[in-house]
Amino acid sequence: MRPKPSSHSGKQPPETEAPRRAADRIRDTAFDLFYREGIRAIGVEEIVTRAGVTKPSLYRAFESKDDLIAAYLRDYDQRFCQRFEAPGADHPDDPKAQLLAYLDYLAVRASTDGYRGCGLTNAVIEYPEHDHPAHQVAVQSKQALRERLRTMCRNMGARDPDDLADSLLLLIEGSYVSGQTFGEGGPARVLGIAARRLIDAAL
Amino acid sequence: MRPKPSSHSGKQPPETEAPRRAADRIRDTAFDLFYREGIRAIGVEEIVTRAGVTKPSLYRAFESKDDLIAAYLRDYDQRFCQRFEAPGADHPDDPKAQLLAYLDYLAVRASTDGYRGCGLTNAVIEYPEHDHPAHQVAVQSKQALRERLRTMCRNMGARDPDDLADSLLLLIEGSYVSGQTFGEGGPARVLGIAARRLIDAAL
DNA sequence: CAGAGTACGTACCGATCGGTAACATTGTCA
C-alpha cells in the first residue's frame, strides 16, 4: 500500500488545492458519485463541479460519458478483486477458508445501513442493452467471478463444483441487492450460515 | 380472477382493446418500457408516442413521472404476487411444495435469454434515495415478500424459520439479478437444488 | 529570454428532459 499523494496536509481552500491531475480527480469523483447515486442519475456537469474541474478536462481524458462509465467499472472491478481476495489472504492453501472469509466479511458489510451493493451488478441493471460498454464490462467481471468461484469449489473437492459455485453466486448476488433493499439486519446476515450449509453438503 | 372493471359498466363490445382508455394504454406501455429498458432510460415522450396518445393525456391521469413510476411498481407488485402464488396453487396445505413450485418456475424463467429480473429489485437499484416513491413502493413490496417467506417457513416447521426465509430470499434475489447478467444457463438453474438443500437441512 | 507544449477554463451548442397552457374535437348519454 503506497501512500496516496493527495493527502490534504495544508489548510488551503478546497478550490486551490488541486495538486492532483484533473483526470484523476474526475475519475475518483465519478467513482463515488456513480456508485452512491447511480450512473444514469449523475450528469457530467455534476461530476466536474464536484471534482473542481471543468467539462473540457473531462472530455480530454475520456472520449465520452460512456467511456468514463467503462473506466469507473474497470476501477470497480479491480477494487472488488482486492476485496474478494483480501479477507482470505491468510489461508493460502485453503480455498474453503478463503471463500468463507470473504462471505463473512460480505455478510456484515451487506447488512449495514447505507450499503449500496455491487457497482457492477447495479450497472447491469441500469444498462440492460447487451452492446452498451457498461453492460459489457460488468458482465465480463461477473463471468470472471463465476469462474473464480468454480475454481475454488473444485479445489475444495466439491462433488459438483459448478453447481456449488452457482449456488454460492446466487447467495452473493442476493446479498448485494437485498443489502440495499433491507438495510440493517437484512437477509445477508445469514449469508455465512447458508453458505456453510451448502458447502458442507457438497463436500 | 375477476374481470377488469372498465370504469363504464355500460354495454360495450367485448373490450377488443382497440379503443381503450388513454390512461390504461399509458399504464400498459409504461409497464413494458420501464421493465424492459429501465425507468430512468425511458422518457415520458417515448411512453406517450408508443402508447399512441399525447403528453397532456399522461398528465391528466398521473401527477408526474414519479407518480406514473409508482403506479407501474404497484402494478408490478400485484402481478408478482400472482406469479408467486400461482405455481403452488394445487398444494393448498403444503407450504414447502408451494414454495418449491415457485422456485422451480423461477429457475427456468431466470435462466432463459432476455430475462430482465424483478422490476421491483431493479427499481431499488435505480432509485437508491430512500425518500423516492419508487424506492419506497419497491422496498415495501420486498418486505411483504420477506414476511410471506417467513410465514411459509414457519408453517413448514423449520427450526429457524426466519433464517431459512432469509436464506431463500438471498437465493431468489440472486436469481433475479444473475438471470440478467448471465443469460441462458446462468446460475439460477441450480436454484431448486440449492433451495431444497437448505430447506431439508432446516426441517 | 523565446518558443513550444501541456494543462486548463470560458462560453457556448443543439437536443432532450419533465411538464404546461389554450383550444379544438369527439363520443356518450340525457
Added chain:
DNA sequence: TGACAATGTTACCGATCGGTACGTACTCTG
C-alpha cells in the same frame, strides 16, 4: 339537441443533458 367528459392538437417553458470551439496560463527546454 345539448351538455359534459375524455382526448387530441399545437405550441411552448425552463432546466439539464452530453459535448465542443477556442482562448489562456503555466512550465519545460533551448
